[in-house]
């Protein structure tokens with residue numbers, strides 16, 4: 001398991017801050033992503049953005065920083081979100097210091113699973129998500145035979161251990177869970193920042209290989 005920020009060999013770079021625009025991303029209406037990029041960092045702007053890259057099973061790494069909004073409360077305090085395949089939101093929020101985070105707090109799979117522990121750093125500090133995603137399996141009739149699963153580490157700490165999601169979370173792009181999907185970053189009206197976003201496509205089957213050496 002690699003939890004430092006360096007992209008793994010073979011990683012698809014979704015945003016490395018070396019470009020002045022979010023050239024590999026677009027808005028929900030298909031227009032080019034307009035979120036501002038500066039000093040290797042992108043700040044949430046108007047409208048959600050989606051990666052052009054789509055994936056099934058994947059290992060995803062990204063870094064985020066929530067603003068310090070001491071007057072704000074609850075869901076208005078540094079809200080954004082990372083939607084895996086555009087369907088399953090891992091919440092981004094300032095939930096620093098809460099003894100028992102809930103299903104709406106940072107790291108939650110929104111309204112389905114609270115993080116196992118509060119792994120949040122204070123607002124203004126860079127944090128990491130490392131996400132191991134197993135996409136839903138769908139049969140030829142389109143019926144879900146295995147829901148999607150998520151393992152998530154926040155700042156290197158396991159906050160979800162292979163949880164079986166109940167389906168797409170609110171605000172999902174679609175419910176076509178057998179289809180590949182993008183990474184989606186949510187505009188919830190707060191200037192959350194992101195950097196160093198990449199993924200590794202994972203094979204859909206385990207390897208059966210036995211080397212008879």
Ligand code: MG
Pocket residue numbers: 079080081089091092186188
């Ligand atoms: Mg959110």
